[in-house]
Structures are given as structure tokens and as C-alpha cells.
Amino acid sequence: MTVSARQSLDIFISQKIQKGETETEKDYTREYSTFQVRTAKPSMTEHAISSKTTLVEESKSGTKHSKRIPLALPIIDEEMKTATLAALDEKLVMGESVFKFEEEFARYCGTKYAVSTSSGTAALSISLQALGIGHGSQVVTTPFSFIATANAVLHTGADPVFADVEDFGVNLSPQKARAKITSKTRAVIPVHLYGHPAMMEDFLEISRDSGVKLVEDACQAHGAEIGGRRVGSIGDAGCFSFYPAKNMTVGGDGGMITTSNDETAAAAMSIRDCGRDKGSKYNHGRIGYTSRLNTVNAAIGRVQLRRLDVWNQARRQLASHYVRELGNVEGVTLPPSDRPGDSAVYHLLVIRTRNREKVKKHLESNGIETGVHYPVPIHLQVPYRQMFGYSEGAFPMSESLSNDVLSLPMYPTLTEAEVAVICDLVKASLKQ
Numbered sequence: 001m002t003v004s005a006r007q008s009l010d011i012f013i014s015q016k017i018q019k020g021e022t023e024t025e026k027d028y029t030r031e032y033s034t035f036q037v038r039t040a041k042p043s044m045t046e047h048a049i050s051s052k053t054t055l056v057e058e059s060k061s062g063t064k065h066s067k068r069i070p071l072a073l074p075i076i077d078e079e080m081k082t083a084t085l086a087a088l089d090e091k092l093v094m095g096e097s098v099f100k101f102e103e104e105f106a107r108y109c110g111t112k113y114a115v116s117t118s119s120g121t122a123a124l125s126i127s128l129q130a131l132g133i134g135h136g137s138q139v140v141t142t143p144f145s146f147i148a149t150a151n152a153v154l155h156t157g158a159d160p161v162f163a164d165v166e167d168f169g170v171n172l173s174p175q176k177a178r179a180k181i182t183s184k185t186r187a188v189i190p191v192h193l194y195g196h197p198a199m200m201e202d203f204l205e206i207s208r209d210s211g212v213k214l215v216e217d218a219c220q221a222h223g224a225e226i227g228g229r230r231v232g233s234i235g236d237a238g239c240f241s242f243y244p245a246k247n248m249t250v251g252g253d254g255g256m257i258t259t260s261n262d263e264t265a266a267a268a269m270s271i272r273d274c275g276r277d278k279g280s281k282y283n284h285g286r287i288g289y290t291s292r293l294n295t296v297n298a299a300i301g302r303v304q305l306r307r308l309d310v311w312n313q314a315r316r317q318l319a320s321h322y323v324r325e326l327g328n329v330e331g332v333t334l335p336p337s338d339r340p341g342d343s344a345v346y347h348l349l350v351i352r353t354r355n356r357e358k359v360k361k362h363l364e365s366n367g368i369e370t371g372v373h374y375p376v377p378i379h380l381q382v383p384y385r386q387m388f389g390y391s392e393g394a395f396p397m398s399e400s401l402s403n404d405v406l407s408l409p410m411y412p413t414l415t416e417a418e419v420a421v422i423c424d425l426v427k428a429s430l431k432q
């Protein structure tokens with residue numbers, strides 16, 4: 001039952017990787033339907049999109065069938081459900097599963113500690129506070145990220161200071177970030193956007209030169225590597241989100257801080273737990289929050305973590321199919337390729353096209369869900385315009401990305417056949 005269902009899914013994904021995905025659409029449908037897998041509705045994975053269209057395809061026999069391809073598809077299988085039920089017999093808050101998940105996540109990332117939190121935003125805000133960052137400090141980061149990256153800085157009382165992204169990439173430019181460092185700068189937050197590692201060697205140099213702390217926003221990059229080191233283990237702290245559309249989830253919101261520093265870990269453990277002193281129930285040496293990860297979520301996270309590498313490998317392989325299919329298509333810019341020694345984990349498969357609306361509309365009218373991450377860069381969001389007086393033109397590279405990025409479906413159980421259908425539709429839309 002449960003184990004065989006899990007094994008079926010693991011075997012399916014592993015075979016996809018080994019075979020380079022030679023199975024047909026028909027095989028996929030048959031095999032997939034045997035898994036005891038609950039997959040989320042698109043509305044659970046993408047805040048903004050809820051298209052009701054379906055994909056109508058010609059099968060080999062000539063009959064038509066409908067199939068919708070979502071942008072993301074989290075996997076919740078029988079083993080995760082069993083783990084959830086078992087966890088209900090533990091302490092519901094800070095039960096054994098929480099500590100085991102933290103231990104296993106730290107081991108996975110190659111850090112001494114992992115401290116779980118209620119969300120990725122909480123992980124960012126708490127790790128900054130654990131590093132002593134607050135009122136009067138400045139933190140340099142990218143305006144081209146999910147808004148939470150900068151919000152977390154404001155939550156600490158510090159001011160986010162933006163620097164634009166690389167000229168030929170999607171991540172914060174080390175050179176542009178360095179130019180924003182002042183005597184008030186206490187930290188830099190590089191974001192490993194879409195699962196592409198940021199240029200951490202350069203940020204480490206900035207940190208050595210200026211003494212600023214480095215907090216990696218790895219909320220989209222579980223398992224990505226730089227020179228054999230996992231993201232989250234390179235800066236002073238790393239922050240992860242387990243929101244359901246991420247490369248791994250806990251069956252709801254959740255987050256994790258990774259660090260190898262004793263004081264930072266101790267402070268983070270206390271801050272996420274009402275500022276409680278270690279081992280005490282009612283002594284609170286800090287002002288903290290109720291920002292813990294629930295025990296049942298940790299139990300799901302433990303199972304998900306064991307699958308993460310296989311899932312990431314499937315994502316990489318799908319990315320290479322996309323690149324092959326769209327490589328020579330005029331009007332399409334492909335995602336950045338890995339720098340030597342890096343290994344991206346393709347949380348999102350993002351192309352660039354000046355004809356975004358046309359492509360998006362055509363795909364969606366054929367049942368393919370797409371996304372835009374992100375249509376408004378953070379500095380142009382209303383509160384940031386109001387608080388800091390930002391306007392159009394402040395960060396041209398980020399603004400240009402906002403105008404032409406388009407996220408195509410990407411999740412481990414997507415097939416090569418589906419990627420081919422999606423890419424054919426992209427090509428057709430550009431010819432219209």
C-alpha cells in the first residue's frame with residue numbers, strides 16, 4: 001500500500017531520469033494514475049492564477065483528450081500522510097519530528113544547525129535579528145525577488161537598500177551591491193532566484209572586505225550547489241521556504257534557517273520561540289515571536305527531504321529538455337546556464353520574451369498554466385514607493401526582467417512529452 005505507492009512514484013521519477021524520458025504521454029497517464037498521490041490544485045500553488053482551461057491534445061490513435069498542465073505540482077503521498085498521522089501522537093508544538101527534521105536538514109545542507117520556522121519570511125527576519133540587525137541598520141538586497149525578501153528586512157526595523165541584478169542574469173549583482181555599502185550596512189541578502197545560485201564567492205569577498213553579514217535567501221533553491229557546497233551553508237545564515245510550490249514542502253507554510261554559528265543558532269531558536277531561554281518555560285531573555293514550525297509539518301518535511309535530490313534531478317533534466325526545444329527559437333531568451341561548479345535546481349523554469357502576453361495567452365487558452373515571477377519589482381510596489389520614493393527607472397535591469405519573464409510549468413512529474421507540447425505552443429504563439 002503506502003510504501004509501494006511511494007516506491008512507484010520514486011521509480012517513475014528515477015526511470016524518467018535514467019531513460020532520458022522516452023515514455024509516451026499514454027504511458028505516463030497510465031503509470032501516474034496508479035500512484036497514491038494527492039497533488040495540489042493550481043490555486044494552491046500560485047497566488048495569482050486560476051485558469052479553468054484544459055489542454056486538448058491529439059493522441060496517437062487520433063482521439064482527443066483533455067489535460068491541464070499546471071505551473072507547479074507539489075507531491076503529497078501516502079508516506080507523508082502516514083507520517084502526519086503518527087506526528088499527531090507527538091507534542092503538537094516542538095515535538096520530536098521538529099528536532100529530527102532540523103537535524104536532517106542541517107546535515108543535508110552541510111551546516112551545524114538548522115532552525116525551523118513558520119515560513120521563509122520568518123526565517124529571513126529571524127536570522128537577521130539573530131545576527132543583531134535592526135533599527136538604524138541597512139541591508140542591501142535585490143529588488144527582483146518575491147517581496148518577502150525586503151519585507152523581512154523592514155520587519156527587523158532595518159532599511160532595505162536595493163542594488164540591481166547582474167547584467168546577464170537574474171540574481172543580485174555583487175558589483176552593484178558593493179557600491180551600495182555604507183557605514184550603516186550590516187548585511188547583504190543575495191537571493192538564489194528560481195533555484196539559480198547567486199555569485200557567492202564575490203559576496204564572500206564583499207563580506208570579508210566590509211564586515212557585513214551574508215544571509216542567503218535560498219527560499220527557491222533547496223539543494224542547489226556552488227562548488228560542491230549546498231546553498232544555505234555559504235553565508236552567515238541561509239533561509240528556506242516550504243510554501244507548497246517550492247522544491248520541497250511541509251504540506252503548508254514553513255521555513256528553515258541554516259547556520260554553523262553557535263550564537264546565531266541559539267538566538268534564532270529563542271526568537272522563533274517567544275524569546276524563550278533555552279530549557280526554560282517562562283524565562284524570556286529576548287523579545288521573540290510565535291514562529292515555530294508545527295510538528296505535523298516537520299514530519300512531512302522529513303519525508304520530502306529524502307526525495308529532494310531525485311526531484312531536483314528530474315527538474316534539471318526537464319530544464320535541459322526545455323533548453324533543447326527552445327534553444328534556437330527567435331524571440332526567446334533561455335534561463336541562465338550553470339556557471340562552472342554550480343548546480344541550479346530549477347524551482348522555476350523562466351524564459352524571457354518581449355511577446356509575453358501573446359505567449360501566455362496562447363498557452364493558457366490551451367490549458368497550460370504559466371506565471372510571471374515577478375511582474376512588479378519590489379521597489380515599485382506601493383509601500384516601497386511611498387516609504388523610499390522609488391519610481392520607474394531606478395533599477396533598469398530588474399524592471400526589464402519584470403516586463404518579459406515568463407515561468408513555464410516545472411515539477412518533477414512533468415514529462416518530456418508535456419515539455420514538447422508546451423514548447424510547440426510557445427513556438428506557435430510566436431509565429432502568430
Ligand SMILES: Cc1ncc(COP(=O)(O)O)c(C=O)c1O
Pocket residue numbers: 119120121122145146148149191217219220240241242243253254255
Ligand atoms: C525568494 C523568496 N524569498 C522569500 C520567500 C518567503 O517565503 P514564505 O512564503 O515561506 O514566507 C519566498 C517565498 O515565496 C521566496 O520565493
